[in-house]
Amino acid sequence: MKTKVCTKCEVEKEATNGFFAKQKSGKYGLTSKCKDCKKVYTEMNAEKAASYKRNWYMRNKERMLSEAKEHSGEINEQRRKRRASDHEKYRKIEKEYRDRNPDKKKEKKQKVLQKTQRRTFAQM
Numbered sequence: 679m680k681t682k683v684c685t686k687c688e689v690e691k692e693a694t695n696g697f698f699a700k701q702k703s704g705k706y707g708l709t710s711k712c713k714d715c716k717k718v719y720t721e722m723n724a725e726k727a728a729s730y731k732r733n734w735y736m737r738n739k740e741r742m743l744s745e746a747k748e749h750s751g752e753i754n755e756q757r758r759k760r761r762a763s764d765h766e767k768y769r770k771i772e773k774e775y776r777d778r779n780p781d782k783k784k785e786k787k788q789k790v791l792q793k794t795q796r797r798t799f800a801q802m
């Protein structure tokens with residue numbers, strides 16, 4: 679029976695796929711660490727990866743939040759600018775309309791006046 683000593687736990691185990699994972703480059707075509715150690719290592723790594731992810735999130739949370747805030751500020755600024763320019767545009771259109779039709783207001787006033795006068799005459 680071929681045996682292999684795990685480089686991690688240094689326990690001599692049967693050199694089969696039951697105790698060591700397959701690895702072409704390893705002795706007997708198996709990994710140098712036994713499956714148990716590999717499992718612990720993988721779990722540790724998973725925990726490490728998870729905590730790294732958590733830490734990354736914690737580290738970047740502030741930054742991401744502030745970036746999001748900045749970005750929304752940017753959007754608000756754009757909206758404000760657009761509203762201001764729209765307001766300016768409408769004012770311009772109104773002014774142009776008034777400039778083109780300077781007598782519109784006066785005409786209306788006169789019509790009302792005429793109506794009133796007619797009524798007054800009719801009453802007399």
Ligand SMILES: [Zn+2]
Binds near residue numbers: 689
């Ligand atoms: Zn081991």
